[in-house]
Amino acid sequence: MIRVQETPFDPGEELAAICDGGTAIGGVCSFVGLVRDMPPGSLSAMTLEHYPGMTERMLAEIDRQAHDRWPLEASRVIHRYGRMEPGEAIVFVATASAHRQAAFESGQFLIDWLKTRAPFWKFEETADGGRWVDARTEDDDAAARWVRDRDQTIA
Amino acid sequence: MKVLYFAWVRNAVGTGQEDLQPPAEVGTVQQLLDWLADRSAGHGEALADRARIRVAVNQAFAAPEDPVAAGDEVAIFPPVTGG
Numbered sequence: 001m002i003r004v005q006e007t008p009f010d011p012g013e014e015l016a017a018i019c020d021g022g023t024a025i026g027g028v029c030s031f032v033g034l035v036r037d038m039p040p041g042s043l044s045a046m047t048l049e050h051y052p053g054m055t056e057r058m059l060a061e062i063d064r065q066a067h068d069r070w071p072l073e074a075s076r077v078i079h080r081y082g083r084m085e086p087g088e089a090i091v092f093v094a095t096a097s098a099h100r101q102a103a104f105e106s107g108q109f110l111i112d113w114l115k116t117r118a119p120f121w122k123f124e125e126t127a128d129g130g131r132w133v134d135a136r137t138e139d140d141d142a143a144a145r146w147v148r149d150r151d152q153t154i155a
Numbered sequence: 156m157k158v159l160y161f162a163w164v165r166n167a168v169g170t171g172q173e174d175l176q177p178p179a180e181v182g183t184v185q186q187l188l189d190w191l192a193d194r195s196a197g198h199g200e201a202l203a204d205r206a207r208i209r210v211a212v213n214q215a216f217a218a219p220e221d222p223v224a225a226g227d228e229v230a231i232f233p234p235v236t237g238g
Contacts, residue, residue, distance in 0.1 A: 033238055048237065049162055051230055054214035079237060091238050111238060119211070119230075120237025121162035132163045135234035 001075065002059045004050065006082040011089055014076060018094045021074040029103035030094035031111050037086035044125045048090065050081045051119035062113045070106040072097050077110060079118065109146050116143040156225055158191070160201070161232035164208070167201035176225065184210050185219035187229065202231075209234055 003009075011032045019028050037043040059077055066075060074096040084090060091114070095107040122133040158173045165171045181190050188210070192202040202208060210217045211230040223229055 050237070051159070051161060051211070051214075051232070054211055054230065057214050115238035116235065117216075118237045119161070119232065119235050121233060122236045123162070132233065133236045135236050139238075 001077070002056060002063055003078045004052075004055050004059065005078070005080055008080070008088060009078055009092060011092055014078060014092050015094060018074050018076045018096050021096055024098060025073045025096040026098045027100040027103045028094055028096045029100070029107040030092070031107055032089050033091035033111070035084045035086045035088050035090060042126060043086055044127070045083055045085050046090075046125065047083045047123045048081045049121045049123065050079075054119050055079070055081075058118045059114060062110060062117060065113070066095065066106045066110050069109070070095075070097060070102040072102060072106055075106070075110070077114070079114070079120065081120065112139070112142045112146060115139045156223070157228045159228065159230040161230065163233060164201045164231050167197050168195075169197045177223075182222060182224075183219065184212065184217050184221050184223055184229075187223050188219075188231070191231075207233055 011030070015028070015030050019025070035043070035046050059079065063075055063077055066072060072095055076092065076094045078092040080090055091111070093107055093110045095103045095110065097103040097106070116139050124131055124133060156175050156177060158175055160168045160171055177187060177190050181187050188202050188205065188208070192199045209232055212221060212223055213228050
């Protein structure tokens with residue numbers, strides 16, 4: 001399940017919802033990405049811009065690949081856009097499977113891939129105005145760990 | 156052709172969307188970027204370093220040699236930073 005929204009979400013409610021997805025589920029893994037203020041006091045807010053249409057398309061494609069590669073009972077990917085303050089949740093990824101290994105691996109796959117494939121851009125508001133966040137090569141490296149031949153379709 | 160700009164590319168170009176009719180010899184992503192770069196100082200600045208630019212054609216990531224045609228939706232943006 002994919003959601004792209006401006007409004008805040010409650011990570012606890014989302015986690016409870018996927019845990020309630022049926023008795024075939026033996027394990028659920030979740031990741032919550034938060035707006036970070038580091039060093040403390042340096043960031044007043046962050047605005048996420050996105051490409052409506054392509055965002056949903058890419059998240060659906062990434063989610064489909066996770067279901068192709070692992071035996072998942074359910075998945076839940078939520079990504080916010082718009083203005084957020086430090087401590088607010090930006091992204092939520094959870095995966096449910098009969099066994100923990102599939103849940104752990106597919107959850108990491110989802111967050112690694114969406115960081116390098118979903119069209120979002122972070123703008124940091126700071127005391128001296130603001131700046132667009134640069135992409136990190138570490139994120140590309142993290143996503144590349146998952147590349148197998150058939151992943152080239154979205155490379 | 157609808158051309159969209161996002162993040163600092165949009166800031167440099169000065170608009171988020173243009174409806175354009177490139178000349179017939181513009182047949183690939185690379186040729187489109189070359190043509191766009193001459194439209195204004197802002198376009199030129201945004202497209203100066205192609206290593207910092209990513210392109211999507213009809214909402215799918217595209218390479219420099221991929222084709223573009225009238226009626227396509229082409230988006231030009233920096234490497235993504237979501238998650």
